[in-house]
Amino acid sequence: MTGSKKNGIHDLALFGGARLFDTPRPIGQLAAPHVEEYLALVRQAFEAGQLSAHGQLEQQLEAELAAYHGVRHCIALANAALGLMMLAKHFAQDRHGEVIMPAFSFRGLPHFVQWAGQMPRFCDVDRHSHTLDLGSVERAINKRTTSIMSVCNFNSPGNIDGLCQLADEHDLPLYFDSVYAVGCTYRGKKLGGFGAAEVYSLHATKLLNGFEGGYVTTDDDGLADKLRRLRDGAINDEDFPGLALNARLNELHAAMGLLSLQQIDTIIAGNRRRFDSYLRAVEHVPGLSLISYPDASQEESNYEMAVLEIDSAFPLSRNQLMNLVRAEGLAISAYYSPALHLSEHCPKGLKIDSLPTTEWLAGRYLQLPVGELVSLADIGFIGELLGFVYEHGTAIADRLREQGVE
Amino acid sequence: MRVLPPARPDWGKTETQLRGIFERRYFANHGPLVNKLDAQFAGHAGRKYAISVVNDGLALMILAQGLDLQGEVIVPALCRPGTFEALRWAGLVPVPCDVEPDTGLVSIGAIRKLITPRTSAILGVHLWGRPCATEELSALNEETGLPIFFDATHGVAVQHEGKSLGTFGQAAYFSFQEGEMINCAEGACIVTDDEKLANKLRTIKNFHPTHTYAQVPLRINGKMSEAQAALALVGLDELHRNNQANMGMARAYAKGLSVIPGLRMLSAMVSPKVIIDIDQTRFGLERNALFSLMEKENLYAHNIPSHLINNIADVENAFGLAQRIVQLPCHPGLTKESIDKVCLLLRAIADNSAAICQRMETKP
Numbered sequence: 001m002t003g004s005k006k007n008g009i010h011d012l013a014l015f016g017g018a019r020l021f022d023t024p025r026p027i028g029q030l031a032a033p034h035v036e037e038y039l040a041l042v043r044q045a046f047e048a049g050q051l052s053a054h055g056q057l058e059q060q061l062e063a064e065l066a067a068y069h070g071v072r073h074c075i076a077l078a079n080a081a082l083g084l085m086m087l088a089k090h091f092a093q094d095r096h097g098e099v100i101m102p103a104f105s106f107r108g109l110p111h112f113v114q115w116a117g118q119m120p121r122f123c124d125v126d127r128h129s130h131t132l133d134l135g136s137v138e139r140a141i142n143k144r145t146t147s148i149m150s151v152c153n154f155n156s157p158g159n160i161d162g163l164c165q166l167a168d169e170h171d172l173p174l175y176f177d178s179v180y181a182v183g184c185t186y187r188g189k190k191l192g193g194f195g196a197a198e199v200y201s202l203h204a205t206k207l208l209n210g211f212e213g214g215y216v217t218t219d220d221d222g223l224a225d226k227l228r229r230l231r232d233g234a235i236n237d238e239d240f241p242g243l244a245l246n247a248r249l250n251e252l253h254a255a256m257g258l259l260s261l262q263q264i265d266t267i268i269a270g271n272r273r274r275f276d277s278y279l280r281a282v283e284h285v286p287g288l289s290l291i292s293y294p295d296a297s298q299e300e301s302n303y304e305m306a307v308l309e310i311d312s313a314f315p316l317s318r319n320q321l322m323n324l325v326r327a328e329g330l331a332i333s334a335y336y337s338p339a340l341h342l343s344e345h346c347p348k349g350l351k352i353d354s355l356p357t358t359e360w361l362a363g364r365y366l367q368l369p370v371g372e373l374v375s376l377a378d379i380g381f382i383g384e385l386l387g388f389v390y391e392h393g394t395a396i397a398d399r400l401r402e403q404g405v406e
Numbered sequence: 407m408r409v410l411p412p413a414r415p416d417w418g419k420t421e422t423q424l425r426g427i428f429e430r431r432y433f434a435n436h437g438p439l440v441n442k443l444d445a446q447f448a449g450h451a452g453r454k455y456a457i458s459v460v461n462d463g464l465a466l467m468i469l470a471q472g473l474d475l476q477g478e479v480i481v482p483a484l485c486r487p488g489t490f491e492a493l494r495w496a497g498l499v500p501v502p503c504d505v506e507p508d509t510g511l512v513s514i515g516a517i518r519k520l521i522t523p524r525t526s527a528i529l530g531v532h533l534w535g536r537p538c539a540t541e542e543l544s545a546l547n548e549e550t551g552l553p554i555f556f557d558a559t560h561g562v563a564v565q566h567e568g569k570s571l572g573t574f575g576q577a578a579y580f581s582f583q584e585g586e587m588i589n590c591a592e593g594a595c596i597v598t599d600d601e602k603l604a605n606k607l608r609t610i611k612n613f614h615p616t617h618t619y620a621q622v623p624l625r626i627n628g629k630m631s632e633a634q635a636a637l638a639l640v641g642l643d644e645l646h647r648n649n650q651a652n653m654g655m656a657r658a659y660a661k662g663l664s665v666i667p668g669l670r671m672l673s674a675m676v677s678p679k680v681i682i683d684i685d686q687t688r689f690g691l692e693r694n695a696l697f698s699l700m701e702k703e704n705l706y707a708h709n710i711p712s713h714l715i716n717n718i719a720d721v722e723n724a725f726g727l728a729q730r731i732v733q734l735p736c737h738p739g740l741t742k743e744s745i746d747k748v749c750l751l752l753r754a755i756a757d758n759s760a761a762i763c764q765r766m767e768t769k770p
Contacts, residue, residue: 035428039421046417049410051591051637052584078460078592081627085495108613111625115467115495204433204631211433211631212460233463234487244491246463250591252633256433348623373431 006388009395014327014403020381021329025369028205029304031267032372033259041255050251053232057254062215064261065200069192071217073224076249076257077231080179080201080214081108086230086245087197087216088116088147090223091173097146102132103341104358105151109177110345118146122341124355130336131158133357134166141166147173152181152191152198154305155291160186160194167195175199178217182207183268183302190300192217202249202257205371207267207304210257213249270372271303277376278306278368281383285390287314291365306368307335315393320400322366328385335365407744409706410737411584412678413648415640423636432632436617439635443595446642451572451580453597455604458635459611462559462581463492464628465594469579470496470527471624472606473553477524482512482538483715483724485531486559486581498526502715507723510534510672510731514542521550530575531557535677537566540574547575555579559594563587563649564676572597582634587649587678588641593634648738649676655736655745656680662749666756672731680734683727690759693730695766699755706733 011017032038045055058076066074077083088099099113103122110120124136132150148167150158157178167174178198181191192198197218202210218224226242229235233246249257260267275293282288289309293301310318318334325332339362341352368382389396400406423439432438440458448456459465470479470493479493483502493500504516510533517528528546530538538556547554554574558564559581561571572578577600580586582593598604605619611628630638641648656675663669663682668689673681686692697705718725734748755762 030431030433032428032431032433035425038428039424042420042424043417046414046420049414050584051414051589078464079627079629085626106613108625108627111613114624115626117497204435209433211633212627212629232488233461234491236487243494244488245495246461246488246492246592248461248592250634252591252637253631256633344621345625 006385009392009399012324012327012396013329014324015399019327019329020385021378024329024331025374025378026205026331026371027333027367027369029207029209029267029371030204030373031209031260031263033256033263037259038255041258042252045251045255052248052250054248055251055254057251057258058249061249061254061258061261064258065215066217068261068264069217070190071193072219072221073217075216075218075224075227075231076254077214077216077247078249079203079212080177080199081112082245082247083199083214083216084109084112084149084177085115086227086247087175087199088113088118088149089243090226091147091175091196092116092118093146095146097144098142099146100132100137100140100148102151102358103339103355104130104336104361105340106177106179106336107340107343107345109149109151110340110347113149114347119347119350120340121145122346122352122355124357125361126159127357127361129153129156129158130361131156132163134159134162136355137163137166141170141172145170145172147175149175149177150195151177152184154180154302154307155293157181157184157186157191157194164195179206180304181302183264183300185300188299193219196220197223202253202260207302208257208260208264210249210253210260213253213257215249268302271370273376274370274374274379275303275306277379278383281379282308282386285314285383285386287311287390288386304370306370308366308368309364310366311364314390315397316389316400317406318363318366320397320405321389323405324389324396324400325366325385330369330382332369333367335367337362337365407735407748409733409735411589412652412737413587413589413641413644414738415589415637416644419640419643420637423640424633427632427636434629434631435614436612436629437632437635439632439639440630443630443635443638443642446639447595448597450570450642451578451597452570453572454599455597455601457596457604457607457611458630458638459594459596459628460630460634461592462486462579462583462594463488464611464626465579465581465596466492466557467496468607468610468626468628469555469577469596470498471610471622472603473527473555473576475526475553477526478522479526480517480520480528482529482531483721484510484533484727486557489529489531489557493529499524501525502721502724504721505724505727507726509536510724510727511536511538513723514539514546517546521552525552527553527555529555529557532561532564532571534560534672534679534681535564535674537564537571537574540566543575559583560586560678563645563678564674576600577603582638582641585678587645587652588638590634590637590641593630593638651738652678652736655740655742658742658745659734659736659749662746663752666749666753668756669752680736682732682734684730684732686730689756691755691762693732695763696732696755698766699762700751707731
């Protein structure tokens with residue numbers, strides 16, 4: 001059952017009414033291939049007698065992903081986190097230094113570099129692209145800097161040319177967390193070959209669903225060879241430097257990734273339809289808008305996320321709206337919030353600069369339900385709900401304050 | 407004939423489990439099958455808590471982090487490839503320790519010599535179906551206060567004095583990698599009775615606010631997927647049967663090898679791998695010569711990554727064993743006749759070793 005109509009604020013789930021959605025609508029893609037196709041591929045792996053350690057499916061996936069991204073190498077991994085850890089470690093070359101990263105980003109980032117023996121150095125982001133701000137990066141570079149980990153967001157890969165130039169000037173390795181950039185372009189060129197390497201995810205909630213998984217793309221033969229040798233977890237070679245990490249992708253996950261890649265255009269088209277519906281659903285609600293994608297005539301995007309911006313014209317705060325909407329069966333969450341440098345994910349004792357844009361952005365956004373489990377009708381209901389909340393904003397805000405929700 | 411995994415999940419049962427995942431559309435992130443596996447495996451291992459993770463390398467990294475270790479960890483030099491590396495990823499210094507020459511298991515005497523103020527823990531390694539000095543290490547823990555934890559990667563099916571290998575030490579981790587008695591395409595599981603530690607481990611392995619059970623400084627993505635958990639559940643269901651079949655093969659090897667001079671079976675009957683030790687003087691040939699004689703893929707060598715060890719002389723027994731041991735084929739479908747043939751071939755090589763050596767020298 002969906003779409004329970006709200007006649008008054010007492011019908012809101014948070015105030016005791018029926019929920020809009022009985023089963024929570026997720027914020028991940030969760031696209032799945034046909035089960036029979038999946039079983040046929042896994043059966044192949046069973047018959048080949050190899051369920052991991054670089055089986056045929058993993059090799060095929062690597063070849064197809066390299067072709068898709070237009071790069072020389074794809075190195076499949078157990079997940080994206082391990083790829084970023086391996087790159088941070090590789091570029092640090094046994095030094096204990098700092099890795100530059102955006103503070104408005106995924107909470108795992110500061111952890112990845114600490115596993116690699118580095119400290120995070122949080123930088124501010126651009127107000128529009130939400131990616132690393134060049135001035136902030138330049139001010140953060142110092143003799144302890146070992147690398148720059150830039151993040152490509154769903155709405156923009158950032159100023160890649162500017163970052164590359166800055167990294168070159170300071171002779172620093174630059175690589176990208178491109179988890180949200182599968183299929184996206186920068187200046188008309190598909191992401192995958194920028195910087196020293198890019199890291200992608202095959203997690204079920206991402207564009208390509210491989211259950212869990214990740215991969216690194218690069219045009220650097222030496223780096224690719226090194227990562228391939230490191231990911232087996234152990235190296236029996238006295239002359240080979242580097243710390244191995246068990247990061248193999250298994251065949252069950254590779255099979256899923258392969259089938260997912262085959263239907264990537266369909267997945268993106270579905271995302272586009274849902275995003276367009278969201279645009280229509282919120283366009284008449286004052287104070288609400290969606291973070292936009294680049295002009296489709298200039299750049300390709302994957303429309304993987306729908307992120308709602310709440311400004312002062314809306315009667316509720318971001319957190320009030322989040323609590324209210326969550327109760328209705330929308331598994332929404334605050335987007336990149338809290339800011340990393342102010343969160344529990346910031347290492348204790350780290351000297352923190354004020355990062356005004358990041359701090360401002362971190363209070364403004366909500367990630368809306370997306371993916372295969374959200375229908376266009378659902379989005380219509382969500383739009384009606386948001387419109388209803390706006391209309392009854394003052395009464396709802398009063399009631400929320402009574403309940404202690406600010 | 408090749409060295410193949412000792413067990414593979416039944417396809418029919420696997421198919422049913424995988425269909426269930428697609429029906430639920432729940433693929434990753436603390437799903438119902440992972441929860442079920444954690445509950446069932448805790449019962450199997452005789453511990454209160456089991457935490458499934460993506461692979462055995464990350465199991466060790468997560469466990470070391472959860473135990474708040476710093477500085478040095480003493481590790482038997484004869485251990486699973488990747489053990490030293492995983493400890494280093496966890497910011498620790500693995501200190502290799504020598505083993506007993508007859509079993510390959512850690513030498514308590516050698517451990518005692520290595521304990522310094524920098525030592526933060528001792529990692530015991532149960533090898534090839536044999537328990538690793540559980541009583542002695544427990545006594546050492548009481549004496550020194552150093553935490554003891556165990557690599558039980560090979561030991562899913564092994565019991566010691568009626569108890570699972572998972573019951574010893576503060577915590578232990580098992581492997582479900584291809585090559586073990588439960589094969590879930592990588593995969594591993596950490597077990598413990600310590601609730602605080604379990605909460606830390608569950609937190610360390612993910613970044614989700616809703617799966618944060620303790621304050622921990624460092625986290626990682628170490629989650630096992632629903633697909634992996636599906637296979638592990640099938641493997642656990644079939645463990646007894648596969649183990650019985652495997653032991654039958656091991657016994658056939660034990661019988662066949664017992665009459666060959668210079669060959670000794672190091673692995674116990676319950677080991678997922680059949681490991682033999684070659685005494686060159688009595689067998690007549692050294693391991694690598696045997697390799698070049700038989701197709702290499704029929705046998706697997708075990709080497710110690712010597713670049714990770716500063717002084718080979720300190721781990722003489724481990725290094726010696728690593729140069730001498732060989733893994734023989736043992737997998738589902740292997741017949742007793744095939745095992746007899748391998749044994750007969752080894753017997754023929756031993757009987758004719760002098761002539762073989764001479765021939766190999768003249769015709770390398």
